[in-house]
Amino acid sequence: xxxxxxxxxxxxxxxxxxxxxxxxxxxxxxxxxxxxPSSGVRKSEVVDLENAKVCVKxxxxxxxxxxxxxxxxxxxxxxxxxxxQVVNRGTINVMSDDRVITAEEREEVMEAxxxxxxxxxxxxxxxxxxxxxxxxxxxxxxxxxxxSGSRLSLDMLILYGHSNRLRxxxxxxxxAAVEVTEIAFGGLCCGLSVLTPQQKEVGGILIDMGAxxxxxxxxxxxxxxxxxSLGVGGDHLTNDLALxxxxxxxxxxxxxxxxxxxxxxLSSRGRRIPIPPETGFRAQEVLSRxxxxxxxxxxxxxxxxxxxxxxxxxKKKNFGxxxxxxxxxxxxxxxxxxxxxVFEMPCHIGYPKEVSGLALPTESPEYASLVGMLKYxxxxxxxxxxxxxxxxxxxxLFG
Amino acid sequence: MTTPLLxxxxxxxxxxxxxxxxxxxxxxxxxxxxxPKRVTELSYAxxxxxxxxxxxxxxxxxxxxxxVATGGMGTGGNPELAQSCVxxxxxxxxxxxxxxxxxxxxxxxxxxxxGTVGPLLADRAREAGLIVISALxxxxxxxxxxxxxxxxxxxxxxxDASDAVMLFPLDSLKAAEDPSMLLxxxxxxxxxxxxxxxxGLAVLLRSGxxxxxxxxxxxxxxxxxxxxxxxxxxSADGExxxxxxLDQLFTHPLLDKGSLLAHSGGIVLGMLCGPLTPVQxxxxxxxxxxxxxxxDAELKIGVAQDERFGQHLAxxxxxxxxxxxxxxxxPQVETTADEAKAESEDETLTVAEKKKMIxxxxxLASPAKNKGRxxxxxxxxxxxxxxxxxxxxxxxxxxSFHKERAK
Numbered sequence: 001x002x003x004x005x006x007x008x009x010x011x012x013x014x015x016x017x018x019x020x021x022x023x024x025x026x027x028x029x030x031x032x033x034x035x036x037p038s039s040g041v042r043k044s045e046v047v048d049l050e051n052a053k054v055c056v057k058x059x060x061x062x063x064x065x066x067x068x069x070x071x072x073x074x075x076x077x078x079x080x081x082x083x084x085q086v087v088n089r090g091t092i093n094v095m096s097d098d099r100v101i102t103a104e105e106r107e108e109v110m111e112a113x114x115x116x117x118x119x120x121x122x123x124x125x126x127x128x129x130x131x132x133x134x135x136x137x138x139x140x141x142x143x144x145x146x147x148s149g150s151r152l153s154l155d156m157l158i159l160y161g162h163s164n165r166l167r168x169x170x171x172x173x174x175x176a177a178v179e180v181t182e183i184a185f186g187g188l189c190c191g192l193s194v195l196t197p198q199q200k201e202v203g204g205i206l207i208d209m210g211a212x213x214x215x216x217x218x219x220x221x222x223x224x225x226x227x228x229s230l231g232v233g234g235d236h237l238t239n240d241l242a243l244x245x246x247x248x249x250x251x252x253x254x255x256x257x258x259x260x261x262x263x264x265x266l267s268s269r270g271r272r273i274p275i276p277p278e279t280g281f282r283a284q285e286v287l288s289r290x291x292x293x294x295x296x297x298x299x300x301x302x303x304x305x306x307x308x309x310x311x312x313x314x315k316k317k318n319f320g321x322x323x324x325x326x327x328x329x330x331x332x333x334x335x336x337x338x339x340x341x342v343f344e345m346p347c348h349i350g351y352p353k354e355v356s357g358l359a360l361p362t363e364s365p366e367y368a369s370l371v372g373m374l375k376y377x378x379x380x381x382x383x384x385x386x387x388x389x390x391x392x393x394x395x396x397l398f399g
Numbered sequence: 400m401t402t403p404l405l406x407x408x409x410x411x412x413x414x415x416x417x418x419x420x421x422x423x424x425x426x427x428x429x430x431x432x433x434x435p436k437r438v439t440e441l442s443y444a445x446x447x448x449x450x451x452x453x454x455x456x457x458x459x460x461x462x463x464x465x466x467v468a469t470g471g472m473g474t475g476g477n478p479e480l481a482q483s484c485v486x487x488x489x490x491x492x493x494x495x496x497x498x499x500x501x502x503x504x505x506x507x508x509x510x511x512x513x514g515t516v517g518p519l520l521a522d523r524a525r526e527a528g529l530i531v532i533s534a535l536x537x538x539x540x541x542x543x544x545x546x547x548x549x550x551x552x553x554x555x556x557x558x559d560a561s562d563a564v565m566l567f568p569l570d571s572l573k574a575a576e577d578p579s580m581l582l583x584x585x586x587x588x589x590x591x592x593x594x595x596x597x598x599g600l601a602v603l604l605r606s607g608x609x610x611x612x613x614x615x616x617x618x619x620x621x622x623x624x625x626x627x628x629x630x631x632x633x634s635a636d637g638e639x640x641x642x643x644x645l646d647q648l649f650t651h652p653l654l655d656k657g658s659l660l661a662h663s664g665g666i667v668l669g670m671l672c673g674p675l676t677p678v679q680x681x682x683x684x685x686x687x688x689x690x691x692x693x694x695d696a697e698l699k700i701g702v703a704q705d706e707r708f709g710q711h712l713a714x715x716x717x718x719x720x721x722x723x724x725x726x727x728x729x730p731q732v733e734t735t736a737d738e739a740k741a742e743s744e745d746e747t748l749t750v751a752e753k754k755k756m757i758x759x760x761x762x763l764a765s766p767a768k769n770k771g772r773x774x775x776x777x778x779x780x781x782x783x784x785x786x787x788x789x790x791x792x793x794x795x796x797x798x799s800f801h802k803e804r805a806k
Binding site: 042043047081230231232235236239240242243244245246249263264286287289290293294297298300301305337341 | 417497498528770771772773776779781786787789790791792794796798799800
């Protein structure tokens, strides 16, 4: 076994820490878990550093006790609707006499494709290689090494975000006395965790439904064609129920988890759900139909927004792997039915793969991003040359 | 030569409108059995009380109603048995309707299931929040008095529970053929007419509109048509396609050779064409149709484009048989005991209570009060919409909760 690694996710509803020991074959054994209800975080962004720090410390301590290790370094999973993407095409001329493309030229075109100008308050988070194009060929290739051509182009998907918001997350870890060695966008981590190479090849839409944000990643022809985040999540469902039915946030959250559904359930439309009293909120009954009407409207809108982005940004219209849902929202009753209807393709829940150990992270779609980050950490640790996910942000901040 | 109106750049696909075709009873199932192969984009189902009849049909979704009540032997036109069948299979029906916005029921009016169960299905579909279009085949005069009586009664039931009733009288179709035609051929022709027209309407509603004609346009006309409409689809290709398509329309047997068109007060005309259709084709169709209409008739025209249509031109025309000009009172949806109580409470609300209910809805819709825990943080704005405001408020969805609170 190699040294254990730890990942931290400061979510809107919960702070989570996982500790794992990677085996030589790349398999991960989860040895520790720490959780703490989140406070001071909205839409996956820190809004109250002090409160958030307490939660992070609590989760780290629990994970340390659980795994019997001392956590000094963490890999950080982040999200937020400030994260944007741009596809930048870089082009170079192949200079060698025989016009055979070499690894050097591949590196050169990657550098050219990464060269984008962003506003001063934005930072590049990931630059992800798309397909290479040789001369005027319309069909792209994944690896141009050894092929002949006079001009080489590359489409690079660049994810960038607001520097200060990311800095706040790093400061939070710093205050909790752990060093962040790598950061990665949660949506990309989910892809690493739940999708098989075959699914990536035939294409699929992965949607990670968290409490604060909904992240999405679209695979098409083996490459990531789209990635982004919407500042809407399970918290909005709770808020909608609280406002619509005059409930406290806690009452609404329990109602959502226990009785909520993404589709209006006609067989129980007249059913009345008892709501126990709480300080400042009297006991009452709400109609099942009202609950599901509120939730259906919100969930349908989220899926429609993702669908609109996919239609706008991705040329390919067929996704053999369909829609894959992860995150806490994937547990919602009938959410698969709704996603299938909106996207007009099959939908299933994505569970972390190639991982064992403690049951919760291996069996829960909520842990897809954390397990994916563990895999990303193992990959970057083992590789002198980083793969397609290249975190430049840390280098710029601390390098 | 093309005009900017019809260039490829203006093509846009509408979001797919979930439409479900349901063949009701033996005749209904048979009439649309050929459709799944012809129009693959739509969803199909068959519903019957007769197991043997249902087994013959090629649909993926089939529901045998009232297996316990009838043993799969049919209702024999008994209304009480029909009621029991629907009640017994209510959960299956609601599950069938889930996820669709429009249901098109196709039935023969003279049959046991089509005549007695069908109106109850329409009622349940409306209760499930779907727009209900009933495409009904009227039996031949020659089929006799009792069957005609059953058909009249069934028609009334369908009208009460449907947003629109499209009538396909077999006698009208028979008149177009030679007197020696076979009954099987007549029924086949009827099935083809239903498939072409209802299928055409469904395809139109899901296509990319160049001149929009929405589901609401169609529904509004249906409601003002006093419930009954005729629907025809005609198509042609080649150089003289315009002339031929208009000839077919003006002589169509289901429009009584054009006389229904000439006397109707409300017409919806959808034109489906390929991407290279010139604007003068639309102008010609509009001009020729307007020429035959009465002066006060309301004509709504939409143009949809589909690349698969190439040089073809199709018209789908819905003609109001009786035009009231005023919106018909919507059919009453059967409610559960709780809902009935809530609704009766709504009716008995005093003016002050109604004001209170509206006030509470207005307050909820005001930006200052509708963001709850998100009111003090940076809003999530996408395409001008503030996503921190609950979706149900932005969409104007009403909750029973507010009625009850006003009380």
